[in-house]
Amino acid sequence: AMPPLVTPGRAAFVSASGGRLVAVTGECSLIVWDLGVPGQETQVMRESVASLLSGPRAPPAPPMVGVRLAKCGSPIAQFADGHAYVFHPKLKSWARVADQSFPRSEFTTRLRLPAAAGGLGQGELHALQVAAARAAVGMGPSALLSGGAPAPRRETGRHLECLLAAADMLGSQAEYRAWLRAYSRHLAAEGAEGHAHAPLREMCMWLLGPLSGGADAGDEEAASGVSGHPGWVDTVAGGLKKRALLEE
Structure with a gap:
């Protein structure tokens, strides 16, 4: 007591x-x-x-x-x-980590569902996004028609980047894995149209890391980094192996 x-x-x-x-x-x-x-x-x-x-x-x-x-x-x-x-x-x-900044994202309406496939339904970030989406119901159509808003595909990409960063900060591994898959598919689709070759390559290189060591490179290498990968660490979102994510 x-x-x-x-x-x-x-x-x-x-x-x-x-x-x-x-x-x-x-x-x-x-x-x-x-x-x-x-x-x-x-x-x-x-x-x-x-x-x-x-x-x-x-x-x-x-x-x-x-x-x-x-x-x-x-x-x-x-x-x-x-x-x-x-x-x-x-x-x-x-x-x-949750707001109504992406009303035209392809994933905004899906986040309003009480449950979702792929490990999202029970996630901590999902619950916060649901609360934000429900609060946005009273915003009216002006949010969708505001001037200067980015194109839906570009907004979707930014939304997925924010979701990945939020899942990483929360250490929500199932959600991070699910959003990484969605982001990869988004970049692949954009790359097929000639818009996102560089971002997709950068993401793959970030997951792959330095090539001078194996998949289980030592802590000293991870801490010091190598050319092109200063300070690279092999985990994200509280313990997910980056190279395992790349294999998936």
Whole structure:
């Protein structure tokens, strides 16, 4: 048992997961404690959410509706407009992983489904995308008709790139694998039309890595990198082997 904790202000949101407790106060402080091991309790994070509440969105900013810990251990903040942000511990910054930025993407409507094939239906990113898609229902057709919007195929490519980055940050391996396949098919289709040979080649080279070692090259090589692949590491999304993904 723990005695009552005194926070910097009144707690607006509190949630717990896997022995960790996360709280957001009215003073915009986000605090994460690790309480899983008796006698070794510690505060593992204290950051501000002020930038999320006063960002570039038109005032008044949509209210925050919840904060919880992702499976990877990072906090996720969700807002009434469907936007979701994950804290990047290395960059010490919030990254947006769900919004309505791609209304004309080929995959936007599919993400609204309660379940999807290929490991997407039960994924953490899928749930965030569903919430964003549902919040977009009230946006009306203006989002689809806005001037200067990129062509649907180009928007689909950008959407898939964002989904891959978000799945990587969340460590959602099943979703990363599924979106990588979709992105590969998209680039292959674009390449057949003469538009995406370079991006497809770059993706394959990024997955393949240096050719000076085998598929299980040592940590020293991965850390130092080789010509054309500085700092290349052989895993992504919390442990997926890049070369195994390339073989798939």
